[in-house]
Amino acid sequence: MNLLDDLRAALGGSAVLEGEAMGAAPASDMSYTGRSLPRALLRPRSTEEVSAALKLCHAAGVPVIAQGGMTGLAGGSNPSGNEIAISLALLRGIEEVDSASASMVVKAGTPLEECQRAAAEHGLFLALDLGSRGSCQVGGNLSTNAGGIRVIRYGMAREQVLGIEAVLADGTVVSSMNRMLKNNAGYDLKHLFIGSEGTLGVITRAVLRLHPPPGEITTTLCAVESYDQVVALLRRAQSSLGGIMAFEAMWEDYFGFNAEALKLRLFARSHPFCVILESTKPAGTVETFLAAAVEEGLIADALIARSLREAREIWSVREGHPIETLPNLLNFDVSLPIGRIGDYAEACTAAIRKRWPDAHVSFYGHVGDSNVHICVSAPYAPGEGMHEVDAIVYGVLGDYRGSISAEHGVGTLKRPYLRFSRSPNEIALMRLLKQALDPKGILNPGKVI
Ligand SMILES: Cc1cc2nc3c(=O)[nH]c(=O)nc-3n(C[C@H](O)[C@H](O)[C@H](O)COP(=O)(O)OP(=O)(O)OC[C@H]3O[C@@H](n4cnc5c(N)ncnc54)[C@H](O)[C@@H]3O)c2cc1C
Incomplete structure (x- = not known):
């Protein structure tokens, strides 16, 4: 018997899909960089079935990829064509x-x-x-x-x-x-x-x-004139308002582009930074806090969402669907010590524009968690040109001791750049763990390290 027959015998015929029966979904996550379907797609219904499948693949030395919702953005669940994919979709409940x-x-x-x-x-x-x-x-x-x-x-x-x-x-x-x-x-x-x-x-x-529910959330949008003031606002809000639920900063190139495309005129004029600040304090308390911050010159302007619709409008700018329509758009998910993000954004923009003077470079993200996302659109050639952008963004990041992946993972897309964020000894320890747990290297080969 071959491996697929063994898998059918262990899991049942309907749990082992091949060819067209797999559909297109197992080829790529939402980075849309996957080009190949796996050799077969397994749909186990229990831990015991996952165990049986791995035991057989291990004995045969055949690589295996776990596939979840396929919403990843790093190519982590993309097959190269040789692997057996294990979908966890039926292990639900x-x-x-x-x-x-x-x-x-x-x-x-x-x-x-x-x-x-x-x-x-x-x-x-x-x-x-x-x-x-x-x-x-x-x-x-x-x-x-x-x-x-x-x-x-x-x-x-x-x-x-x-x-x-x-x-x-x-x-x-x-x-x-x-x-x-x-x-x-x-x-x-x-x-x-x-x-x-x-x-x-x-x-x-x-x-x-689990946690107790946070209660009512007050959503505000603050206009800020410098990155140093963005950081000062974060610290002030944390000490004065306590439970901050979100602190999302958008640089003008990001905020302005999306707001204009969405026909939202939230402030009378543009500002270098806009920050979404969410707090569990009542609107009245937040209003007093914001008024004091304007008085002191910490923020230039602010508005408080008075309804769910207004809160959604503010978040729609942050979600940034319009910017996704820019040609050749590349997205990055990096992290840096919070105090250095402003300087990094300037250095990174300058380095990209040195190579492509008309590039659209914009920054936004979970700055309160030291995480910033970068959107780059420039007339680079697909393939090599895109690697050139990666090398610039991660090269400058290395100078600032940042991480090439704040939250999306390394997958395949960032694997060549791991050394920008991890020392040789760290990578060697990762390899040692991999060798200890998966000596045949069958689990998601070619990913992360
Ligand atoms: C609109 C949108 C918004 C997003 N926002 C965020 C965000 O704010 N923050 C964020 O961190 N990410 C975000 N993501 C990325 C993505 O949703 C996350 O990475 C998510 O955790 C991936 O889950 P998934 O089930 O889709 O995994 P998949 O994409 O299927 O797999 C991701 C990785 O996990 C592995 N994997 C999957 N299931 C298992 C398992 N059971 N056991 C072992 N390995 C497994 C895969 O092999 C792969 O390496 C966003 C994506 C989209 C499309």
Whole structure:
């Protein structure tokens, strides 16, 4: 028997798809850089089936890719053509919501939004939130250590997990479904799988940490004249308002482009920076805070959303769909120490414009979490020209000791640039871990390291 026959015998014929039956979805995540379908697509329904599949692939020395919601932006779940892809889509469902320990037990293929809803139905709050919430899966969120818009208050995906169950390359199931906030009994094994993008194991279940609901959120937009003032506003808001739920900065090239395309005139004139500041304090308290900040010259102008519609209007500029229509657009997701982001943005723009004087370069992002996204549109040739942009953006970043991936992961797209953010010893330790857990190198080969 060959491997596919063995897999059919273990999982059932309907769980092993080949050729046209797979459809186009397993070829690429939302970076749209994948060009090949996997050799076959497996659709296991349980941890035991994932384990059986890996055991067979391991014995045959055939590479395997875990595929979640395919919303990744780093090419992490893209096949090269030789691999067997394991879709987690049928490993879906919430097993338990435990109000006493404020946690929930979920299967890895459950869409994030389904988990958020289940938490809310129990009067609790799942703090992880991303724009892709309807399609991305918990397993994908954990394996990319996703960030999103609530990191400033609750931390990254890593902070929302108490326990994990994962299947190793050889099919061994490691169940580390801890439910306690404190558990220092040896190494915290869940961290091996969080953020390792499917290269060390396939996540099958998780215990997620929940919080009390944050209550009403006041959304504001602040106009700011310098990057130093953006940082000063962040620190002032944190000390005066406490629970900041979001702090998103947009540079004028980003804000102005989107606002104009969306026909939104939010301020009377343009400003170098606009910041979305969300707080759990009532509108009156936030208004007093903003009035004092204007008085002091910390911010030039501000508006408070008086309805959900107004809040959505403000966020629509940040979501930035118009900018995605620029030709040859490349997106970057980097992080730097917060105080250095302003200088980096200037240096990076200057370096790109030196090569392409008419380039459109704009910055926006979760500045409160030290994360900034960069949009570059220039007349570079596809292929080599795009690598040239990567080399400029990451080269300047290296000078500022930043990270080539703040939240989207390394995948295939950033793999050549890992050395800009990680020392040779760090990369050597990553290789040692990979070798220990996956000596045959069958899990997501060619990704991350
Ligand atoms: C509109 C939009 C908004 C987004 N916003 C954000 C954001 O704010 N912050 C952010 O961090 N990301 C964001 N993303 C990126 C993306 O949604 C996240 O990376 C998400 O966590 C990926 O989850 P997924 O289930 O789609 O994983 P996939 O794309 O399927 O896979 C991503 C990686 O995880 C691995 N993987 C998937 N499932 C498993 C598993 N069960 N076990 C082991 N490995 C697995 C894959 O092999 C791959 O390496 C956004 C994407 C879109 C399209």
